[in-house]
Amino acid sequence: MKRSSGARLGATVAVSALSLALITGCSDSGSDSKGSKDPGSPSSASSAPAAKALTKAELEKLLLAQGEVKGYKVGSGDDTLPKSKTEVKTDKPQCDPLAWSTAALAPGDTDANASNSVAEDKASTATAQPENVEDAFDINMTFVGLSSYEGDGAEKAMKAVSDGVTACSGGYGLAAGGENSKVTKVAPSKGSGLGDESVAFSEDVDMDGEGSATFHTEVVRKGNTIATFYTVNFAALGSGKAAEIPAAVIEAQVAKLK
Structure with missing residues (x-):
């Protein structure tokens, strides 16, 4: 299966990212919307009093840590995620917040941002080694x-x-990690409905003329903090099946937010 640059949607997500998680173990690690919330638009409005922004250091302490989500390994994401918004560019300014959300960058105007990666830990539920490369991914x-x-x-x-x-x-159009990709379609999707408001959407990405792959992103606000979630499974890229954002990851992360 050809692994297109489309797989890097919104982040410098490369095959090496999963290889790193599998070989070195440095990467450790959606439910229904509530009520009548619209999954493709903010799920509710908040009149909470304004608060000061948390610092990067404070946000890092709120990120999920190893052992907080059973069956997942948590890693820093330093080797796979872009360092700043300048590394993620679109050809339509109004699409920037979508691209930034998929890259674990702040979708709004702030310098207070922290990120990491949360991956399935299949070794915790099975002792057998992957039978082939596709299984490993x-x-x-x-x-x-x-x-x-x-x-x-x-x-x-x-x-x-x-x-x-x-x-x-x-x-x-999207340029990230030195490669260009084309998002062909964006559509609202059903999200978790957690936090004070949430927006969930799917994006279809052209796979260099070999069809398209669908990716899911969810953005959740709790108070003046926003959490973004973007999930990729390289082995599923050619199957036509989109990787769902694990409900357990969203629930655990939102629960840590102040």
């Missing part, structure tokens, strides 16, 4: 980003993501 890896905002910055960031889902429904 059959792991869901979720990239998690946390960002914090002053005043109503978090609400504005959520609106930008929601607006982007609509404005970018016809797709957009």
